[in-house]
Amino acid sequence: MQTECSVEYKEDMINRTVAPPITDAVAFDLRLKPCDRYTLDNQVPVYAINAGAQEVVMIEWVFYAGNWYESKNIIAGTTNFLLKNGTQQRNAYSINEYFEFYGAYLNRSCYNETATITLHCLNKHVAELLPVVAELLTESIFPEQELAIYKQNQKQRLEVNLKKCDFVSNRLIDEYVYGFHHPYGKYTSTLDYDAVERTELLAFFDQFYKHGKCMVFAAGKLPDNIDQQLNRVFGSLPLNRTTLPAVNYSLNPSAEKKYRIINDKEGVQGAIRIAQPFFNRHHPDFPKVQVLNNIFGGFFGSRLMSNIREDKGYTYGIHSYLQNHIHHSAWMISTEAGRDVCEATIVEVYKEMESLRKEPVEQEELDLVKNYMIGSLLGDLDGPFQIIGRWKTYILNGLDEQYFYNSIDTIRKVSAEELQTLAQQHLNREKFYELVVV
Amino acid sequence: MITFERFVLDNGLKVLVHEDHSTPMAVVNIMYDVGARDENPNKTGFAHLFEHLMFGGSIHIPDYDEPLQRAGGENNAYTTNDLTNYYCQIPAENIETAFWLESDRMLSLAFSKKSLEVQRKVVCEEFKEHYLNKPYGDVWHKMRELAYTKHPYRWMTIGKELSHVENAHIDDVKQFFFKHYRPVNAILVVAGHVTVEQVKQLSQKWFGDIPMGEKYMRSLPQEPLQTEKRVQEVHAAVPLDALIKTWHMDARLDKGYYVADMITEILGGGGSSRLYQKLVKEKQYFSNLDCYHFGSVDAGLLTVEGKLVKGVKMEDAVAAIDEEIEQLKSTLIAEPELQKIKNKTESVIAFEDMSIMSRANSLAMYELLGDANMMNTELQKYQDITTEDIQQYSQKIFQPNNSNALLYYAN
Numbered sequence: 001m002q003t004e005c006s007v008e009y010k011e012d013m014i015n016r017t018v019a020p021p022i023t024d025a026v027a028f029d030l031r032l033k034p035c036d037r038y039t040l041d042n043q044v045p046v047y048a049i050n051a052g053a054q055e056v057v058m059i060e061w062v063f064y065a066g067n068w069y070e071s072k073n074i075i076a077g078t079t080n081f082l083l084k085n086g087t088q089q090r091n092a093y094s095i096n097e098y099f100e101f102y103g104a105y106l107n108r109s110c111y112n113e114t115a116t117i118t119l120h121c122l123n124k125h126v127a128e129l130l131p132v133v134a135e136l137l138t139e140s141i142f143p144e145q146e147l148a149i150y151k152q153n154q155k156q157r158l159e160v161n162l163k164k165c166d167f168v169s170n171r172l173i174d175e176y177v178y179g180f181h182h183p184y185g186k187y188t189s190t191l192d193y194d195a196v197e198r199t200e201l202l203a204f205f206d207q208f209y210k211h212g213k214c215m216v217f218a219a220g221k222l223p224d225n226i227d228q229q230l231n232r233v234f235g236s237l238p239l240n241r242t243t244l245p246a247v248n249y250s251l252n253p254s255a256e257k258k259y260r261i262i263n264d265k266e267g268v269q270g271a272i273r274i275a276q277p278f279f280n281r282h283h284p285d286f287p288k289v290q291v292l293n294n295i296f297g298g299f300f301g302s303r304l305m306s307n308i309r310e311d312k313g314y315t316y317g318i319h320s321y322l323q324n325h326i327h328h329s330a331w332m333i334s335t336e337a338g339r340d341v342c343e344a345t346i347v348e349v350y351k352e353m354e355s356l357r358k359e360p361v362e363q364e365e366l367d368l369v370k371n372y373m374i375g376s377l378l379g380d381l382d383g384p385f386q387i388i389g390r391w392k393t394y395i396l397n398g399l400d401e402q403y404f405y406n407s408i409d410t411i412r413k414v415s416a417e418e419l420q421t422l423a424q425q426h427l428n429r430e431k432f433y434e435l436v437v438v
Numbered sequence: 439m440i441t442f443e444r445f446v447l448d449n450g451l452k453v454l455v456h457e458d459h460s461t462p463m464a465v466v467n468i469m470y471d472v473g474a475r476d477e478n479p480n481k482t483g484f485a486h487l488f489e490h491l492m493f494g495g496s497i498h499i500p501d502y503d504e505p506l507q508r509a510g511g512e513n514n515a516y517t518t519n520d521l522t523n524y525y526c527q528i529p530a531e532n533i534e535t536a537f538w539l540e541s542d543r544m545l546s547l548a549f550s551k552k553s554l555e556v557q558r559k560v561v562c563e564e565f566k567e568h569y570l571n572k573p574y575g576d577v578w579h580k581m582r583e584l585a586y587t588k589h590p591y592r593w594m595t596i597g598k599e600l601s602h603v604e605n606a607h608i609d610d611v612k613q614f615f616f617k618h619y620r621p622v623n624a625i626l627v628v629a630g631h632v633t634v635e636q637v638k639q640l641s642q643k644w645f646g647d648i649p650m651g652e653k654y655m656r657s658l659p660q661e662p663l664q665t666e667k668r669v670q671e672v673h674a675a676v677p678l679d680a681l682i683k684t685w686h687m688d689a690r691l692d693k694g695y696y697v698a699d700m701i702t703e704i705l706g707g708g709g710s711s712r713l714y715q716k717l718v719k720e721k722q723y724f725s726n727l728d729c730y731h732f733g734s735v736d737a738g739l740l741t742v743e744g745k746l747v748k749g750v751k752m753e754d755a756v757a758a759i760d761e762e763i764e765q766l767k768s769t770l771i772a773e774p775e776l777q778k779i780k781n782k783t784e785s786v787i788a789f790e791d792m793s794i795m796s797r798a799n800s801l802a803m804y805e806l807l808g809d810a811n812m813m814n815t816e817l818q819k820y821q822d823i824t825t826e827d828i829q830q831y832s833q834k835i836f837q838p839n840n841s842n843a844l845l846y847y848a849n
Contacts, residue, residue, distance in 0.1 A: 014643065016498035016542050020534040025510030028462075028529065053460060054788045084709070092719070096709030101778045103785030122785050152747060153718070153725040159677040160745070163573045266675070269563070269571045301507050313559025316567050336567050338559075368508045375510020379527050382461050383792055 024367075025374040026412050032381065032404045035391045038227055040216075040235035047391055048226065049219040051384040057123045057220035058385050059130075059230075061137065062396070064244050065115040065208035067183040072200065073192040078150065079204045080110035083117060085146040087139040092146055095132070104129055112183045113326050114396060115208075123221050130233040138210055138237060142201045155190045166336055168263050169271035169437040176259070176433045177277050177330045179252025184325055214239045215395070219388035251328065253277060259435045267438040270342035274333040274349060276431040278322060281329075281397050285422060287410035289322065289331075292419045294369050295361055296320050296352065296427070297333060301372070303352045304333070312348065314341040326397055331426065342436050356423035360416035373411050440797055440813050442627075443634045444805075447641060449650040450622030454801050454810055455637045456629040458794055464630035465527050465794045466536040468544070469802035471625075472618035473520040474597075475590040475658055475736065483597020486517040487561050487606055488614055492524065494553025496543035509535040517595050520735040521806060527795055530631035534640060541644035544624065547615055554608055561603050565596050573676040577743075577844065584670050585684050585739055585842040589661035620651020625805045629798040661686070661737065667838040672846045678725070679746040680846040681755055684739035685835045687731060691807060696819050697831040698731060698740050703779045704771060704828070705729040705742065705762065710778075712762055713742065723750045723758050735807065739842075740835065752845050766832040770825045783820045 036048040070076040084106060085092040099106045104121035117136070121129055161167040171187040178185030216234070218226060279286065290298075297304035297320025304318045318335035337345040361369075380386055394403055442456040474485050492515065493502045506513055511528030526536050569575040578594055586592040597603050626645070628637045664686060688694030705713045706729025717723045727744035746755050790796050804812040 014647075016538070016545070019505050020538050022509045022535055023529070023531040025529055025532075028510075052792065053458075054792050056785075056788050056792065093710060093715055097778070100708045100710045101774070101781060103778075103781035103783075105785075120785075120789065122788060149719060149722060152722070156678055156725040156745060156747065160573055163677060165571065264571075267571055268566045299507070300512075301503050309560055310556060313556040314563070316560055316564040336563070336571075338563055338566065368504060371510045372507040372512075375507075375529050375532075376512055378510065378529055379463055379512060382463055382794075385792070 025371040025378070028374060028378060030374065030378060030381070030408055032390065032401050033387050034401070035388065040231045042235055042237060043240045044214050044216060044234060046216045046218065046227065046230060047388065047395065048217075048222060049384045049388045049391070050222045051219070051387070052221045055123050055221055056120070057126060057218065057222055058118065058120050058388070059126075060116050060118040060217045060392070061133070062114050062116050062215050062217065062392070063209055064113060064213040065204070066111045066113045067186070068113045068247055068249075069208055069245065070204065072195070073186060074188050074196060075200050075204050076115060076208075077110040077188075078147070078196050079142075079201045079209070080108050080115040082142050082146055082150060082201065083108050083136050083140055083209070085150075086141050086143040087135050088141060089135065089139065091143075095136070098132055099129065102129060106133070123223055126223055126226070127229060130229060134233045134237065140205055140209075142198050142205065144198055147196065147198055147201070151193045151196065155193050158188065158190060158193075163264060165263055165267055165269065165271040165437040168261070169273045169435055172259065172261070172437065173273035173275050173332070173433060173435050174330075176254040176257075176435070177275050178328070179250075179254070182249045182251055184328065185252075211238050211242055213244055217388050217392050219384040221384075251277065254433070257430075257433050259433075261435070261437045263437050265438075268339055269336045270339050270436045270438045272333070272335050272337055272342055272345060273435045274346070274432050275330045276426070276433065278329040278331045278426075280325065280327060281399060281403070286322075287407040288414050288418060289422055289426070290407070291369065291373065291411055291414050292356070292422050293320055293322060293331070294373055295365065295419070296356060299372060299376075301368070303355070304349065307352060308335070308337075308345055308348050312341075312344075314338060314345045314348075318345075339438055342438075346434065346436075350429050353423070353427040353429065356427055357420070360420045363416065366416055366419075370411050374408065377408070440791065440801070442801055442810060444810065445638065447621065447646055449646070449648055450653070451641070451645050451648070452625045452805060453637065453641045454625065454627045454805060455632065455634045456627065456794070456797055456801060457632060457634065458629060458797075459631050461630050461794055462530055463527055463794065464530040464533045464536070464628065464632050465525060465798040466533065466540060467523065467525040467627040467629070467795075467798040467802050468540055469524075469625045469627070469806055470522045470619055471623045471654060471806060472522055473518050474593060474595040475519050476618070476654075476656065477590065477593075479590070479593075481602055481606070481610060482593045482599075483561070483565075483595070483603045484606060484610065484614060485522055486595050486597070487557060487603055488611065489515050489517045489522055489524075490557040490561060491547065491553055491611060492543055494550050494557065495548040496539075497546040497548055499539060499542050500548070502539055502543065505535060506539055511536060519591055519595055519732075521803075523799065523802065525795060525799065533628075533632060537640045537644040540626075541648065544619060544621065544645065545648050547611075549608060549612055549615075551608055554606065554611060558603055558606060561596070562600055565600055565603065569594075569596060573674075574680060574846065577680070577682055577846065580670065580672060581682055581684060581739075581842065581844050584668055584844065585686070586661055588659040589736065590658055591661075591734065591736065591738075616651070618654055621645060621648050622650050622653045625802045627798045627802045627805070629794040629801070658736070664840050668842045670844050672844060673849055674846065676846065676848050678748065679750075679752060679848050680744065681746065681752065681759075681843070682741065682743040682846065683756075683759065683841060683843040684741045685837075685840050685842075687738055687740045687835055689737045690733065690735045693819075694831055694834075697823055697827050698835070700776075700779050700783075700820065700823055701766070701828060701832060702729045702731055702740060703782060704766070704775065707779070707782065712765075713759070716762055717744070717758050721758055722747055723755050752847070756843065756845075763832070763836045767829065767836055770829050773825065776823070776825050776828065780820055784817060787817055
């Protein structure tokens, strides 16, 4: 460590206008801790990071059971949601009580390609909890009554959300970019909930969970015999035997690019979304675009933030990002701005695009962003859950640790000229969909 | 067990160091003993607006964020009704940058008019985004005014109304700064890949010469004991009827606080909690239901909040909640149910303590409450609670005369 401050430095000599010397974060030797890999007897792969001081673990079962594989809207999401709501042996209440008694959290989430079930618990309770997770994954029965309550409550929740301009704008912009019949572009109506049948859930469960394609991610201070425990409980389940159906969707982006919608005539803010379809992580330019995006709107010191929040005060926050999808992505700019300054905000967004096209980024700004990105990467790798999260992203996207090292290398080396070229290719107003929902 | 060392600079700044050499990072956390409760009732929202201004340049450094980002650091801050907290995470090699930045803005802000002008607008947009432009966004404005007649918990951190923020003046800013943002009213916690010696040197070097300031002595108007049941009806353009009901509970350091915290878990913590099982699943009166409190330092509010299933009458919904609460008052809860809550608490604390950021924040919080070591004795306080405690405390607080209800009707 080189941080020890020099002893001869006298208090009265402090010159507060001069920054203390720093080690450039780009010089750090960042390492992605390798994960343990093994397979259970049924070929289910397990990825594990054994680290951390607290006696806690996280175990996640990832199934290829996302929206991508449903033949009717909301079947994947409903199946995932109701995994905790009844098995042949236990009703919803006793399932919840069982996990909660051990102070454990069992969450489930449905994404586009995948759907997950995630256990967070103290490591001393793993042995009691794993068999019940297995029970959910093999014996769920989706009781009619549970489905009915779910429909009623989800419809009510949707009704409230539809009053919010940000919620409405997120649905619409995805529809414009991908098309309503693409899993990334579709959304749910109350009628979709009404149409869900229990038999459809059972069939989806049987194909995509019980006999589905599964992988396991585990992290934390894992019990010594975690591999044996996982194998004993999950290694003989009928998982990973059949191949996934090949499902392909075509993109159907909207022809019209500009939308202004009044969702709430009393609204005092507008949700602005500006987006264009974009390539995924496999494109060689993707890591460079991440740097460009950071400069543009990717962090607190970005140009969008500096201009539109810190100079104009039009919004509480404005961000740009690349959507985290596997097949395709979109480059998105997102903010909620005062109703009377929405159009002015959009003008400024395009001005910032123009400036990135016209002028190369100054070296000082580029260095700052590079250091910031490496520093925050270092922070992001702090802790077992964060490390396994990164591994999960790579594995689900068909990447490996080389991607991590390439990205770091790109951040270190990318030049202002390369970024300007990328800006000229991609940050053009006419490529973007533009939406304001008040 | 979270270990730490504590020392105090001559100017009264308390410094705590928590070493953890398993991480390459360091966290520098400064908590100021000032929150929305310390505001003038006619100038509310100021503590929070001020938090924004702390990023608008200090006396020697025009921009706070830029040098920090250049050193690979990230930062943020939050304001509550009780306190204001600033924290940054930075690669440990560059920790001195954080000392430089934090000490300069404790020494003095630049008091830039431009920054005030812009941040007033930014906070107004934040106000709109979170409280005006969302269905039910005003629920806590109304509830606080109903439940508190005197105590400054009457208003939310964001402020009572937009105009208070809009009218903030640069003189208010200066006065607020020199009253509250002094070493004697602050706690510095440094955590991560650092040594105590190193932090001693850096603290002395960067914070040692900042004038002490006057210790802020808090004397807030106390909330008189509530003596009658309060009910307020609201009609608004929302899709569903909603109900929010609160009862005054004990302050953060009282035993009753811990009991109240456990009661919120019994009633509303998770899918096996009583209110969820009875009222969402069995009776189907509510489509969602939560039971919580804000962890306030002064006496807070135990809250039940939910949206009614369409077609359910408000009076039936209210009666159903009362019935569950009566149950808690009349019948001892079973040991396994209490054990469940204790196990959950143990687990929550273990997960919270995973990151150095969260450990640093907790140390500062407990030090503000009186002693950072409370972080290590907290779990035992929950373990000591008995089923009788739960029943007795329920009988104490769940009185009609201690209750405030907001009946929120869809137009």
